[in-house]
Amino acid sequence: MAVMNSQQLKNKIERQVKRIRKAERNHRQSLPSVGTLGLVMILPIIGAVYLGHWLDDKVEGYSTHWTISLLFAGLVIGIFNVYFLIKE
Secondary structure, three states: OOOOOHHHHHHHHHHHHHHHHHHHHHHHHHHHHHHHHHHHHHHHHHHHHHHHHHHHHHOOOOOOHHHHHHHHHHHHHHHHHHHHHHHO
């Protein structure tokens, strides 16, 4: 078993501290992104469906044309939101 001198031990501990600090910094930066992915995906869909339902209520008779159309539009917007958030 090799015996380390004090300088080698100091260098090893400094490398470990730097590695731990880098991991903590990266972990803190990724948490807000993960937490908001669901919101940036779901909120446009919910808003679009709500708007579509409101528009369908303004049309005479039973219709879901606007609701379904805006559902897909909200889905596309949500996908783009997630893409641009991950791209950052």
